[in-house]
Amino acid sequence: MTSSDGFMEYDGGLHASDPGGVPASDPGGVPEQLQPPQTKAAADLALELSRLVGAASATSVQKNLDITTVGEMLHQFPRRYLARGELTQLDELPLEEEVTILARVVGLSTRYMQKRKGTISDVVITDNTGRPSPLKISFFNGYKAKKELTPGVLALFSGRVSLYGRSKSLTNPDYVLLPDDSLAEHEAELQAVMPVPVYPATAKFPSWKTENVIKALLPALDLRKIADPVPAQYAAREKLMPLWEAYEQIHVPASMEDWPRAQKRFRYQEALALQTALAQKRSGTKAQQAIGRAPTTGALLEAFDAKLPYTLTSGQQEIGELLSKEISAEHPMQRLLQGEVGSGKTVVALRAMLQVVDAGGQAAFLAPTEVLAAQHLHSISALLGVLGEGRLLGGPQATNITLLTGSMPAVARRKALLAAASGEAGIVIGTHALLSENVQFADLGLIVVDEQHRFGVEQRDALRAKAVKPPHLLVMTATPIPRTVAMTVFGDLEVSELTQLPAGRAPIITHVAPLAEHPMWESRVWARSREEIDAGHQVYVVCPKIGDGADDGAELLESGDLLESGDRPRAGVLEVVEYLRSLPALSGKRIEVLHGRLDSVDKQGTMAEFAAGAIDVLVATTVIEVGVDVHNATLMIILDADRFGMSQLHQLRGRVGRGGHAGTCLLVTSLERGHPSRKRLEAVAETNDGFLLAREDLNLRREGDILGAKQSGGRSGLRMLSVLRDEKLIERARADAVEIVSGDPTLKEHPALKLEIDTFVTEKNEAFLERG
Structure with a gap:
C-alpha cells in the first residue's frame, strides 16, 4: 500500500516505495535505505542520527523536527x-x-x-x-x-x-x-x-515519516545496553518497565494494552530528570553567600506600618514574616509570590523592600512595560507618602524612590542613574532600562520582578550581576498558576500564594454578551457604558489588536495569550475608537486610546488622565492587563473575548472594581453557542476564582502554550508529563530529586541521570527552567 508521497508499509511501518516514490537523495522525503541492519551494536544515545539511519534521513529529520541525535529521535514519542x-x-x-x-x-x-x-x-x-x-x-x-x-x-x-x-x-x-x-x-x-x-507532526513531516525513521532506528540499537537514568530503588518503587522494553513498547506496541506501561515509565523518568535539574539549581543557590538584611527597630518599615490606613490580611502578614526571615539569611532568597488580582502583592513586596533599605541596601523593582513601571511608581509613592520623599522632607527614616525607563529625557535619566549609583534612591523602579550596562547600584540587596514570564533568564542575571553579592529575589505574578505547575515551571523558586482579597474589594460580576444569538445586545453594551459614565464612573474597552491594517506583531508581545479562532477579523483599537466616537449613546464623552505602539510620554499621559477621571472611555489593548489601578473604573467591555485565554480574561477584569465600587465585565463574542471558546467564556463568567480558572484553562488548552514552554518546531518543553494529571508523580519525583542531589550534588554517582538531563533538559528547555 502506498502513501500520497510514495511511502509503503514495511514491518508495521513505512518505507520508500519504488517507481513514483521519493528518490533516495531527496532530503524532503525519508530515507534512502530503511532495510534494518542485521546486527544491533549502538547503545550511545548521543550518537548523530545519520550514523544509524543515513545522511538523507537525518537531514530531513533535522530540517523538519530539529532533531540530530539518536536519543532525541528515540524520545520523539507518539502523542x-x-x-x-x-x-x-x-x-x-x-x-x-x-x-x-x-x-x-x-x-x-x-x-x-x-x-x-x-x-x-x-x-x-x-x-x-x-x-x-x-x-x-x-x-x-x-x-x-x-x-x-x-x-x-x-x-x-x-x-x-x-x-x-x-x-x-x-x-x-x-x-x-x-x-x-x-x-x-x-x-x-x-x-x-x-x-x-x-507522532507529533508538522506540515511537511507527517506522523508516518517519523514512524518510518523510528522503525529503521530500533533494529540498529542494542537497547539493553542503554544505561537507565532512574536509580534502581525508585524504579522498583514505581514498578517501572525495564528501559529497553519501554523503548520497544512505546514505539511498536503489540496491542493497545502494551503502550500505557511504557508511557508510565517515561513520565516518571522525565519528571525525575526535570526535578533533579531544578534541585541542582536550588542547591547551587543555597550554597551562595548573600548579605543578610535583618529588620531594624524604629526605622522605615515600622514607620510605614504605623501609617498604613488598613490592616493587612492574614495571608499578607504570614508571607511578610516569611520574606522577612529569608531576607535576613546569608544565602539568597528565591521566592515566587503569586496571588489573585488585587490580593495585595505590591504591599507585601514593598514591605520587603523597606526592610532591605533599613539594612542599608537598595531594592530594584523590574516591570515589563513603561506604563506599568509608572503605575508602580505612583502607587508605591502614594503608599509611602512623605516617607518616600527623602530625609529632607520625610525625616531620618525616609528614603527616595526613582524611576528609570528607556524613554526618559536625558536630564531626568542622568539624575536617576546618579540616585541609583550613589545610594540616594533606596527603591529604583524601572523597565528593561535597569539592565543597561551604565546602570549601577551602591548596594543592591533585593530584586523584585513583576510578571516574571515577560523576562528571560539573561535579563534577570544582568540585574543580579549589579550586586556585590547575590541579591535576594522576589518574583511576582498576578496570573494564578496551579501549584504543581508552579512547582515545575518555577521549580528553582519556593512558592507562596496570596488567596485573600483585602477588605473593601467588591466582587466583579461577569456576563457573556453573545452577539450570534442576540445581535441587538451590541447597542445595549454601549448604552450600559453611558449609564456607568452618567453615574460618575469610567469604562475600559479592550481589543485584541491595534488595527489600522499595520502589522500588530509588536502588540502581541504585550499579549502572548492571544488565541486564533479561525479567519474572523479581530477588533482593533483604532477602528473601535472611531466607531465609539460616532455613537449617539456616547455623544459628548471623551474617548481615548492606549496601545503599545504609542510614544511612552503619550502612554503615560493618557493613563494619568484616565486615572484623574478626565477620560470617560479608554479603548486599549492588553497593555492595561496588569498593575494598572484606576479606582473609578467600574465597567470593562472585552471585544472578541474568545481571542483571549481564561487566565488573561481574569487578569483584565481585575482592573475594575478596585475602589470599593462594584465592578462589571462584559465578554463580547460573535461565536455561536457550543463553540469550544464559548465554553471558556462561560467558565470565566461563572467564577472569580483565578486558581480554579487556571486549572480549567490548562485542561482546555495545550500545556506547552500555557506554560510558556513552547519550543522551536512547535514542541513543548514537556514530552510525556501532564502537570495536572501527574501531580502526585511530580511530587514524588521532586522528593526523589532532592534526596539524590543532597547526597550527590554533581551527579557523579548517577551518570545516566546526568546524561538524561544534559540531553533533554538543555538549551531548548532553558527558558522553561529559568522562568523563575
Missing part, C-alpha cells in the same frame, strides 16, 4: 495510538492544529474549478458513528487521491484543520493507506491488531 478498528472521533478535532486521523472513505467526487484550470476532488469519510463526516477533505488536482481513495479504503490523513465556511476541512492532506482487517494475507492480519502510533 497517541489508534486502534485500527476504532476510527477517529471526527467531531472533536481542534481548529488550526496539525492532526492525524484514521478514517474510512465512503465516497469521492471530482469537479472542475470555475475560476482556474484543474479539478477539486472531495473525499467523504466516516468515523465510528458510521455517518458521513462533516469534515471536508479536498484535493486540488488530486489525480493520485482520486485513483487510490476509493469507497471502503482505510487511511491515515495528516494535515492542518482549518475552517471553510462553517465546516472544518483538511486541504491536500498527506495520507497513507492501511491494510484492513478484511485483507486475508497473514502479514496483514498480524498488522491489523497492532496500534497505529501517531
Whole structure:
C-alpha cells in the first residue's frame, strides 16, 4: 500500500516505495535505505542520527523536527495510538492544529474549478458513528487521491484543520493507506491488531515519516545496553518497565494494552530528570553567600506600618514574616509570590523592600512595560507618602524612590542613574532600562520582578550581576498558576500564594454578551457604558489588536495569550475608537486610546488622565492587563473575548472594581453557542476564582502554550508529563530529586541521570527552567 508521497508499509511501518516514490537523495522525503541492519551494536544515545539511519534521513529529520541525535529521535514519542478498528472521533478535532486521523472513505467526487484550470476532488469519510463526516477533505488536482481513495479504503490523513465556511476541512492532506482487517494475507492480519502510533507532526513531516525513521532506528540499537537514568530503588518503587522494553513498547506496541506501561515509565523518568535539574539549581543557590538584611527597630518599615490606613490580611502578614526571615539569611532568597488580582502583592513586596533599605541596601523593582513601571511608581509613592520623599522632607527614616525607563529625557535619566549609583534612591523602579550596562547600584540587596514570564533568564542575571553579592529575589505574578505547575515551571523558586482579597474589594460580576444569538445586545453594551459614565464612573474597552491594517506583531508581545479562532477579523483599537466616537449613546464623552505602539510620554499621559477621571472611555489593548489601578473604573467591555485565554480574561477584569465600587465585565463574542471558546467564556463568567480558572484553562488548552514552554518546531518543553494529571508523580519525583542531589550534588554517582538531563533538559528547555 502506498502513501500520497510514495511511502509503503514495511514491518508495521513505512518505507520508500519504488517507481513514483521519493528518490533516495531527496532530503524532503525519508530515507534512502530503511532495510534494518542485521546486527544491533549502538547503545550511545548521543550518537548523530545519520550514523544509524543515513545522511538523507537525518537531514530531513533535522530540517523538519530539529532533531540530530539518536536519543532525541528515540524520545520523539507518539502523542497517541489508534486502534485500527476504532476510527477517529471526527467531531472533536481542534481548529488550526496539525492532526492525524484514521478514517474510512465512503465516497469521492471530482469537479472542475470555475475560476482556474484543474479539478477539486472531495473525499467523504466516516468515523465510528458510521455517518458521513462533516469534515471536508479536498484535493486540488488530486489525480493520485482520486485513483487510490476509493469507497471502503482505510487511511491515515495528516494535515492542518482549518475552517471553510462553517465546516472544518483538511486541504491536500498527506495520507497513507492501511491494510484492513478484511485483507486475508497473514502479514496483514498480524498488522491489523497492532496500534497505529501517531507522532507529533508538522506540515511537511507527517506522523508516518517519523514512524518510518523510528522503525529503521530500533533494529540498529542494542537497547539493553542503554544505561537507565532512574536509580534502581525508585524504579522498583514505581514498578517501572525495564528501559529497553519501554523503548520497544512505546514505539511498536503489540496491542493497545502494551503502550500505557511504557508511557508510565517515561513520565516518571522525565519528571525525575526535570526535578533533579531544578534541585541542582536550588542547591547551587543555597550554597551562595548573600548579605543578610535583618529588620531594624524604629526605622522605615515600622514607620510605614504605623501609617498604613488598613490592616493587612492574614495571608499578607504570614508571607511578610516569611520574606522577612529569608531576607535576613546569608544565602539568597528565591521566592515566587503569586496571588489573585488585587490580593495585595505590591504591599507585601514593598514591605520587603523597606526592610532591605533599613539594612542599608537598595531594592530594584523590574516591570515589563513603561506604563506599568509608572503605575508602580505612583502607587508605591502614594503608599509611602512623605516617607518616600527623602530625609529632607520625610525625616531620618525616609528614603527616595526613582524611576528609570528607556524613554526618559536625558536630564531626568542622568539624575536617576546618579540616585541609583550613589545610594540616594533606596527603591529604583524601572523597565528593561535597569539592565543597561551604565546602570549601577551602591548596594543592591533585593530584586523584585513583576510578571516574571515577560523576562528571560539573561535579563534577570544582568540585574543580579549589579550586586556585590547575590541579591535576594522576589518574583511576582498576578496570573494564578496551579501549584504543581508552579512547582515545575518555577521549580528553582519556593512558592507562596496570596488567596485573600483585602477588605473593601467588591466582587466583579461577569456576563457573556453573545452577539450570534442576540445581535441587538451590541447597542445595549454601549448604552450600559453611558449609564456607568452618567453615574460618575469610567469604562475600559479592550481589543485584541491595534488595527489600522499595520502589522500588530509588536502588540502581541504585550499579549502572548492571544488565541486564533479561525479567519474572523479581530477588533482593533483604532477602528473601535472611531466607531465609539460616532455613537449617539456616547455623544459628548471623551474617548481615548492606549496601545503599545504609542510614544511612552503619550502612554503615560493618557493613563494619568484616565486615572484623574478626565477620560470617560479608554479603548486599549492588553497593555492595561496588569498593575494598572484606576479606582473609578467600574465597567470593562472585552471585544472578541474568545481571542483571549481564561487566565488573561481574569487578569483584565481585575482592573475594575478596585475602589470599593462594584465592578462589571462584559465578554463580547460573535461565536455561536457550543463553540469550544464559548465554553471558556462561560467558565470565566461563572467564577472569580483565578486558581480554579487556571486549572480549567490548562485542561482546555495545550500545556506547552500555557506554560510558556513552547519550543522551536512547535514542541513543548514537556514530552510525556501532564502537570495536572501527574501531580502526585511530580511530587514524588521532586522528593526523589532532592534526596539524590543532597547526597550527590554533581551527579557523579548517577551518570545516566546526568546524561538524561544534559540531553533533554538543555538549551531548548532553558527558558522553561529559568522562568523563575
